Amino acid sequence: MDTITLSPDPAGDEAAFEAYRRLYSGGADVDRRPGPLRTEVVAHRLPRLLLFDRRLAGVSHVRSPRRVARDGFDHVTIHLVLSGSMMLEVPGTVRRVEAGGLALFDLTRPQRTWTDGAHIVTAAVARDRLGPSVLDGLDLHGRVLGPAEAGLAIDLVRSLAAHAATLTPDLAAAATDSLGLVLGATLASLRDRAAPMPPAVAAGRDRARAVAFIAQHLADRDLTAAAIASGAGLSRSVLYRLFEPAGGVARFVQSQRVLRLRRALSRVGEDRTIDELTAAAGFTSPSHAGRVFRETFGVPPGEYRRARRTQGGGFERGEAHPVLGPGPAAGLAAWHGELL
Numbered sequence: 001m002d003t004i005t006l007s008p009d010p011a012g013d014e015a016a017f018e019a020y021r022r023l024y025s026g027g028a029d030v031d032r033r034p035g036p037l038r039t040e041v042v043a044h045r046l047p048r049l050l051l052f053d054r055r056l057a058g059v060s061h062v063r064s065p066r067r068v069a070r071d072g073f074d075h076v077t078i079h080l081v082l083s084g085s086m087m088l089e090v091p092g093t094v095r096r097v098e099a100g101g102l103a104l105f106d107l108t109r110p111q112r113t114w115t116d117g118a119h120i121v122t123a124a125v126a127r128d129r130l131g132p133s134v135l136d137g138l139d140l141h142g143r144v145l146g147p148a149e150a151g152l153a154i155d156l157v158r159s160l161a162a163h164a165a166t167l168t169p170d171l172a173a174a175a176t177d178s179l180g181l182v183l184g185a186t187l188a189s190l191r192d193r194a195a196p197m198p199p200a201v202a203a204g205r206d207r208a209r210a211v212a213f214i215a216q217h218l219a220d221r222d223l224t225a226a227a228i229a230s231g232a233g234l235s236r237s238v239l240y241r242l243f244e245p246a247g248g249v250a251r252f253v254q255s256q257r258v259l260r261l262r263r264a265l266s267r268v269g270e271d272r273t274i275d276e277l278t279a280a281a282g283f284t285s286p287s288h289a290g291r292v293f294r295e296t297f298g299v300p301p302g303e304y305r306r307a308r309r310t311q312g313g314g315f316e317r318g319e320a321h322p323v324l325g326p327g328p329a330a331g332l333a334a335w336h337g338e339l340l
Helices: 013-024 064-069 147-166 169-194 200-216 223-231 234-246 251-268 273-281 286-297 300-310 328-337
Strands: 004-005 029-032 038-046 049-057 058-063 076-090 091-100 102-106 111-115 118-125
Touching: 004 013, 004 328, 013 029, 013 038, 013 058, 013 328, 038 147, 038 169, 038 328, 049 147, 049 169, 058 064, 076 147, 091 102, 118 147, 118 169, 118 234, 118 300, 147 169, 200 223, 200 234, 200 251, 223 234, 223 251, 234 251, 251 273, 251 286, 251 300, 273 286, 286 300
Parallel strands: none
Antiparallel strands: 004 038, 029 058, 038 049, 049 118, 058 111, 076 091, 076 102, 076 111, 076 118
């Protein structure tokens, strides 16, 4: 089990804050707040899951639109407040999270959190661990859940924090699977309460077949709704209904293509040109791919690739990070890159 620990710095608050700011610089801008400072962190790396046990005071974390566009993170984070309280801000909303509350964030969107004293367990979960349809039609960003809505997920996160340091590789993999299933089921229940879906079991199987067919044939520029329906053994009316929460079949296909392109641009050792990568993702032309990519992530593909190579994606495990250098900050940046 890989672990990064940040303990109180005997050199004082200024050194402690700088160490913490540096540790998180790969994913957020950290600012100092008035009052006492506390920045104690124990971070664990599990398969497709990062777990942070933090005791914080006097700090804020900001993910601006520009940072969101450039770092390309697309995972989901959950913050369980064990004691104290944490404030969160997402576009249009400011909320307080009291002890026992679970806050949810979509890392593809801007956010700010701050606390003047809290014990927080944070889980960063790769999006693919939640299932292909869990997030369709659900706005989880900045949502706060209590024990009545997410009691099992809360208990599981608390238990993972208590036992993460002693997990074997097999147990760590099982822990990731378990949290993904429990969190996915929790989110699906919230979505289904807000907007009834087709019968869960049959619709889930049908949609899974369609998603698998899309993934297998994504590079085919003629991937039409008719082809997907035929390949998945569905009628077009059923196919349209299944993908209505995602904005329709065509929109879903385009979103999968732009995500595939981003993953390719983020991949260490990928030496194909952008034109070759856009073709492999199924786009009709590099100009169309560039336009969609910029609309989605705020920067053109070339700028995104350059940023990834200099800010976290262009190094092998064990090498010094090209910007952060060696040490815990570089390691944490690499861990986050594994969630893409």
